[in-house]
Amino acid sequence: MSNDLYRVCLIGSGNVATHIGRALHQSGCIISGVYSKNIQHAQALCSEIAGNVAVDNVSLLPEADFYIISVKDAVIGEVAKRLKSCKPDAFCIHTSGSIPLDVISKHFVQSAVVYPLQTISKNELMDFGNTPLFIEAANSDSLQRAVLLAKSLSTKIYFLDSAQRKRLHLAAVFANNFSNHCFAIAYDLLKHADIDPSCLQPIIQHTVDKLAYMSPTEAQTGPAVRWDTNVLDAHQNALDGNPDLQTLYKLMSKSIHAFHDKLRSE
Amino acid sequence: MSNDLYRVCLIGSGNVATHIGRALHQSGCIISGVYSKNIQHAQALCSEIAGNVAVDNVSLLPEADFYIISVKDAVIGEVAKRLKSCKPDAFCIHTSGSIPLDVISKHFVQSAVVYPLQTISKNELMDFGNTPLFIEAANSDSLQRAVLLAKSLSTKIYFLDSAQRKRLHLAAVFANNFSNHCFAIAYDLLKHADIDPSCLQPIIQHTVDKLAYMSPTEAQTGPAVRWDTNVLDAHQNALDGNPDLQTLYKLMSKSIHAFHDKLRSE
Structure with a gap:
């Protein structure tokens, strides 16, 4: 799995999903699919970052190397559960500073948190390469893969557990x-x-x-x-x-x- | 009175006096004298900025175009009064953000405030040219002269009254x-x-x-x-x-x- 072959599905179309999507696209990743509960938002983000499929149902997302959940904290667990039912072997990542890893790791063997520490407004150009990313993973294999993905986003990688x-x-x-x-x-x-x-x-x-x-x-x-x-x-x-x-x-x-x-x- | 002929006496040797002294010296002004109640502080500042006379008594200060009082807020009035008794016609300036102009203008016809808005540590190099200066003067002649002096310190000049x-x-x-x-x-x-x-x-x-x-x-x-x-x-x-x-x-x-x-x- 080399960098330019990463296939990524974005779950969410808000500020964080948008900026991560842009940065992944720029770094050569393939955006396989974008989910939003509002299909128009998913389509808009898809067309901006050359995403392949816009969906408003998680079960319609195509195969990918990473599924990145960037939705409101309160619904991360629920979205992860839905993803689990259709993609039980997915590599699942969430991007929240406040939510522990176990909210997703209880559903997925391969899972990680990649938390970008920055204030993000949608219509603002953002230098993701300078944004510190804080990583936690469910196991050493997940950690290794999450770090590879993170390195395609930023040069500033830190490791923190959920409490930190x-x-x-x-x-x-x-x-x-x-x-x-x-x-x-x-x-x-x-x-x-x-x-x-x-x-x-x-x-x-x-x-x-x-x-x-x-x-x-x-x-x-x-x-x-x-x-x-x-x-x-x-x-x-x-x-x-x-x-x-x-x-x-x-x-x-x-x-x-x-x-x-x-x-x-x- | 052209810029490089300004003669300035500094009353005080703390952070503000030090940085104003350095900036005036660099801009070509002559530092005629430096007062500090601690003569060693006055001497140290004098030697750094090519000041002519170090004194611990205001009455020993030589003639100058401007007398700049940069001492603690609480003693500005008292120092101005002492200066008045020996130099009744001095052009007197204070540099405090909190003290009204009238604390000195009641003693001197020619007087002004030149307040630099910056956090100043003594041992820090400071770009005075980028520091906003806020000016208030007792009359239009004082204002004109204070602005000429201020322009030799900074390009950012604002006009505010004491309340502002x-x-x-x-x-x-x-x-x-x-x-x-x-x-x-x-x-x-x-x-x-x-x-x-x-x-x-x-x-x-x-x-x-x-x-x-x-x-x-x-x-x-x-x-x-x-x-x-x-x-x-x-x-x-x-x-x-x-x-x-x-x-x-x-x-x-x-x-x-x-x-x-x-x-x-x-």
């Missing part, structure tokens, strides 16, 4: 969703003060650049680390029309200070 | 300190699960890259936007050894959801 992957997913919520929300709040504060929010971009970029050579705890600056009560009080007063943001400001400041207290005592 | 600058400083705490703290929490979660934190860098970089073409509110993804209670509950359970992080997780998730509810209703 859950922890990674939680950490990613802090690193991505919560940090992005801090940007959203900052932008909103500026918009209401008639200040161009894009003026924040250099400081945000610099904050991220620092991660390459300094831990974020070491890089922390601002009134909360110093516990500069003049500034902290002034900021909280400035937020007095918005009790939710005030609470958030207090909690974040306390959390920063506690982190640094801990650091100093270590 | 305070708001910007608050927004920067969210955009920089709080987002960085989210990174610190994420790194810490991974460290304790024996996962290399640097695997988060691509997702963090992508989050920041998106700001160039999408507002952070539009770019928001994750379980809180979708209000995916399965994942939200699982994450909170995973944090059950850490009630502070649990509270922060809940509050951030609620805040993200509220933002998007508001967006949908607009």
Whole structure:
């Protein structure tokens, strides 16, 4: 089974399935089939990535080397069960950060998780080659095959078990969703003060650049680390029309200070 | 008064004074004098940036076109008062985001604020040319002169009054300190699960890259936007050894959801 002969069926047509499908197609894999419960979505994805068959019933999927399930977390188990009933010997992969391997490995001898850690929007070009992939497999043979597939997608391959992957997913919520929300709040504060929010971009970029050579705890600056009560009080007063943001400001400041207290005592 | 003839006295020798001093020196200004209450700090900065005189008493500063006060917020007023008593006609500038112009303009006819928006560590090379500078001046003549000075430091010049600058400083705490703290929490979660934190860098970089073409509110993804209670509950359970992080997780998730509810209703 050489790289350019991989035949892959995609189960799902959302953001993750779309980007994995594009990346597999570009790397020379054959997209044997695409399933979506909405046949039009399956057809659209098929036509974009030269998929052979679009279906709205898992049992109509053709033979393939890999069946990649990229559907909502809540229905992965149910889809796997349906796939099992028609393709009992399939190599089954799911792509979720939160769902354990055993949701599929209890149905399939050959199974693995390939979790891409990235925020994915459908209409965004994505550099999959730079996206970290986190792999877990049901056995060493599955692992070997999953790694071969993963290597055709990205150069950044990591190995995590289900518990670690859950922890990674939680950490990613802090690193991505919560940090992005801090940007959203900052932008909103500026918009209401008639200040161009894009003026924040250099400081945000610099904050991220620092991660390459300094831990974020070491890089922390601002009134909360110093516990500069003049500034902290002034900021909280400035937020007095918005009790939710005030609470958030207090909690974040306390959390920063506690982190640094801990650091100093270590 | 052409650019290369500016004579500048620096009042302060901390991070901001150091980086402004370096940038002014590089742009061809003459550093006439450096004040620090610790004479050794003044001497060290002087020798680095070819400053003429190091002093620990403001009254010993030589004549200059600009006197730039970069000391702790709490003592700016006091230092300005001392400067006034010996140099009543000085052009006085402070560089703080939180302190209003009138703290110095009540002492000096010619005065301005030049606030650089960046996290500055002393031992870090800094690209001042890319740092946004926010200017406010006591009158149009002061403004003109402050802009000339600022242009020798950076290409990104903005004009804000004291109230706007305070708001910007608050927004920067969210955009920089709080987002960085989210990174610190994420790194810490991974460290304790024996996962290399640097695997988060691509997702963090992508989050920041998106700001160039999408507002952070539009770019928001994750379980809180979708209000995916399965994942939200699982994450909170995973944090059950850490009630502070649990509270922060809940509050951030609620805040993200509220933002998007508001967006949908607009």
